[in-house]
Amino acid sequence: MTLQVALSHHFKGFTLDVAFDAPKGVTVLFGPSGSGKTTLVNAVAGLLRPDKGRIVADDWVLLDTQSRRNLAPHKRRLGYIFQEGRLFPHLSVRQNLLYGRWFAPRGSQDESFDHVVELLGIGPLLTRRPGALSGGEKQRVAIGRALLSAPKLILADEPLAALDEARKAEILPYFERLRDEVSVPILYVSHSSAEVARLATTVVALKDGRVAACGTPADVLGDVAAVGVRGAASVLEARVVAHHADGLTELSTATGALWLPRIADLHGTTIRVRIAAQEVMLSRDAPKGLSALNILHGTIADIRLGDGPGAMVTLALGQERLSARITRRSAQAMGLAIGQPCHAIIKSVAVAPEDIGTGSMKERTQ
Numbered sequence: 001m002t003l004q005v006a007l008s009h010h011f012k013g014f015t016l017d018v019a020f021d022a023p024k025g026v027t028v029l030f031g032p033s034g035s036g037k038t039t040l041v042n043a044v045a046g047l048l049r050p051d052k053g054r055i056v057a058d059d060w061v062l063l064d065t066q067s068r069r070n071l072a073p074h075k076r077r078l079g080y081i082f083q084e085g086r087l088f089p090h091l092s093v094r095q096n097l098l099y100g101r102w103f104a105p106r107g108s109q110d111e112s113f114d115h116v117v118e119l120l121g122i123g124p125l126l127t128r129r130p131g132a133l134s135g136g137e138k139q140r141v142a143i144g145r146a147l148l149s150a151p152k153l154i155l156a157d158e159p160l161a162a163l164d165e166a167r168k169a170e171i172l173p174y175f176e177r178l179r180d181e182v183s184v185p186i187l188y189v190s191h192s193s194a195e196v197a198r199l200a201t202t203v204v205a206l207k208d209g210r211v212a213a214c215g216t217p218a219d220v221l222g223d224v225a226a227v228g229v230r231g232a233a234s235v236l237e238a239r240v241v242a243h244h245a246d247g248l249t250e251l252s253t254a255t256g257a258l259w260l261p262r263i264a265d266l267h268g269t270t271i272r273v274r275i276a277a278q279e280v281m282l283s284r285d286a287p288k289g290l291s292a293l294n295i296l297h298g299t300i301a302d303i304r305l306g307d308g309p310g311a312m313v314t315l316a317l318g319q320e321r322l323s324a325r326i327t328r329r330s331a332q333a334m335g336l337a338i339g340q341p342c343h344a345i346i347k348s349v350a351v352a353p354e355d356i357g358t359g360s361m362k363e364r365t366q
Ligand SMILES: Nc1ncnc2c1ncn2[C@@H]1O[C@H](COP(=O)(O)OP(=O)(O)OP(=O)(O)O)[C@@H](O)[C@H]1O
Pocket: 011, 012, 014, 031, 032, 033, 034, 035, 036, 037, 038, 039, 040
């Protein structure tokens, strides 16, 4: 495993007690306010000395309370990406990037300057100062600076939280590239179910200082007990089959075709599609005469009645799972029961561009 974390720490009124191992790629810490994300990040950064713990990135031991190893923050070899870029305003983009490299220990195996510039598409910005960059451009430079410091671990603490939707859409593909093309493990903190679905190799859902679930985005976002009804979603893997003249893209999933408003990816690309549970309708009979284009057929695998008016129904579609958030009233009126065949109906326009990301969830599981 590339990233191993085991930590316990007690504050008055709050205990953090977590352990998880994650393979190469992006590990997203996901959880509501107060669940312990910042406490965990501070322990990784060396800003908090936990009562007990061990943190290892590849073969680099940042902390091991048992053997009394506790590296000082500046010796941990972390590449930070913060909410706001935190670039030096008086330095050019090139100088900001080289400043990151200055921290790389001599002889360390680092990313080449040219590769990082190409990866992040920042070649045309090199002579500009941060004041002449958009928020998204600044964030790309900040990612580059972190990469060039030859880090053992990249720590991205809600890096998109300060950006508007358009800027987020601009940056997310670069994080996908980072995940797929860079070998440094990335620990990424997020509140957003859409970011989790797009980026995570592994999701660690935190709740009240504990790991409520750990696994692929499909496993964790489908676990209502871990992520709550608002965060609950399905993540289906699909392949781009064709772009049609009427503006729709045809995808193939393990359980049938999915039609979405045109997306940019090329034919044959494997993509992830996040479908929020509240966007899925159910029908026991095969629906006819509907405007919705996507009708998937499966079997009811789980029904959870909430404390309020809601119910979460999970369909098995072959190996994949699709969750629908409906009312208890509908679940009862329809007589839904586990094992019944059922149809899921999804409007094409219910899937927004930010819900679509690249990369399989099955790769990189070493
Ligand atoms: N230094 C401290 N002393 C006492 N309690 C603390 C301290 N730091 C954090 N806590 C408590 O630990 C709990 C977890 O806080 P933490 O900041 O880690 O949550 P979080 O998931 O990062 O939340 P957010 O998303 O709002 O940043 C909270 O109940 C908080 O009040």
